[in-house]
Amino acid sequence: MERDAAEAFGGGLAVITGAGAGIGAGLARRAATLGMTVVAADIALDRAADVAALIEAQGGVAHAMKVDVARAEEMDSFAAEVHRRFGPVRLLINNAGIETVGFAWEIPADRWDATLDINIHGVVHGVRAFLPRMIASGEECWVANLSSVGGFGQMPIQTSYIMSKHAVQAFTECLALEVGLLDRDTPIHVCSVIPGMVRTRIFEATEADRGDVAVAHRTAMREAMAANGMDLDKACERIMDQMAQGKFWVSTQPRMTQMFVERRAAFLNAQAEPALAPELEPMFAHAR
Ligand SMILES: NC(=O)c1ccc[n+]([C@@H]2O[C@H](COP(=O)([O-])OP(=O)(O)OC[C@H]3O[C@@H](n4cnc5c(N)ncnc54)[C@H](O)[C@@H]3O)[C@@H](O)[C@H]2O)c1
Structure with missing residues (x-):
């Protein structure tokens, strides 16, 4: 039988990074609806505060906190403060991320650093800072x-x-x-959350966009997201439901995930040349 998300998560504490907008904000609202206390963390505290205020106005419990996931020491003190103020974490969602566009050789070095520091190291720091206390709690918990x-x-x-x-x-x-490998009676669920395309602000223009190709590509992606992106609330409900069931693969658009995975498997099996997916061809007319 499928486990109900409110039963899995209700009464627990959720910590969500990048919760001031997009998927993080949607997950924060959904987690609160399921009965979780939510720590909505973002580098933009004003946005996180707006999300927390909305949750509170709807009868939920939320706290806005400022953190830059790219900074190891900030994540360490953030985790310590969360633990001290709110106790054990049931659900950690390492969500904060940025989109960077442009030819690899045109992206400025500091934007390369930011992309890898936020998108990769931010996730690593989240796990490093929070998981030891989650393990020590001995309770069932989730890292997504x-x-x-x-x-x-x-x-x-x-x-x-x-x-x-x-x-x-x-x-x-x-x-x-x-x-x-851990010897435990209660599970720690690790989830890979795989959005397809969900309507958020991730393709808003940034000062780091260099060159005509970058600007045109971001515009094309923003328009594609507006036209074909999945509704945010629906996506976040799907994510929470699949996580509640302890799934590793958590997809907003499972058929799209399947298509990407099958293409990857075929590419690796054939040791093929890298190739642009046919349906993406028109999107790169501006780059030729
Ligand atoms: N939207 C999609 O279609 C899509 C698809 C695949 C994956 N994702 C992933 O989902 C996650 C959320 O994306 P989104 O579309 O909601 O983006 P978004 O731009 O709408 O929201 C991202 C939030 O992260 C915050 N953030 C950025 N840098 C941060 C930092 N250093 N520390 C803390 N917070 C920071 C931003 O302030 C913002 O509030 C990202 O990891 C993204 O790669 C999104």
């Missing part, structure tokens, strides 16, 4: 990392982002194995 269908794909002009998501996917797979 935001991968992407891009974690299985190939895509030009989004190289740094795609690379970061391959890394998160690999990290999460190995983390699940490591947790499996």
Whole structure:
């Protein structure tokens, strides 16, 4: 029988990074609806505070906190403060992430650093800072990392982002194995959350977009997201439901995940040349 999400998560504490917008905000609202106390953490405290205020206005319990996931020492003190103020964490969602676009050789060095520091090291710091106390609590708990269908794909002009998501996917797979080595009576569920395309602000223009190709690509992706992206609340409900069942693979759009995984498997099996997926061809007309 499928486990009900409110039964799995209700009464527990959720810590969600990047909760000031998009999927993090949606998951924060959904977790609160399921009866969780939510720590909504973001580098933009004002956005996190708005999300926490909305949750409180709807009868939930939420606390906004500021953290930059890319900074190891900030994540350490954030985790210590969360534990001191609110007690054991049942659900940690390492969600904060940024999109970077442009030819690999045109992306400024500091944007490369930010992309890898937030998207990869932010997830690692989340696990490093929170998991020891979660293990020590002895209670059933969940660690969810935001991968992407891009974690299985190939895509030009989004190289740094795609690379970061391959890394998160690999990290999460190995983390699940490591947790499996622990001798425990209660499970620690490790989840790879794989959004397909969900309507958020991730493709809003940034000052780091360099060159016509970057600007055109971000515009094309933003328009594709507006036209074809999944509704945020529906996506977050699916994510929470699948996590409640202790699944490792957590997909907003399972058929899209399946397509990316099958293509990856075929590419590896054939040791094929990297190739642009046919349906993506039109999106890169501007880069030729
Ligand atoms: N939206 C999608 O279709 C999609 C698809 C695949 C994967 N994802 C992943 O989902 C996650 C959330 O993406 P989103 O679309 O909701 O993005 P978003 O841009 O709408 O929201 C991201 C939030 O993270 C915060 N953030 C950025 N840097 C941070 C930092 N250093 N420390 C703390 N917070 C920080 C931002 O302030 C923002 O509030 C990301 O990891 C993204 O890669 C999204």
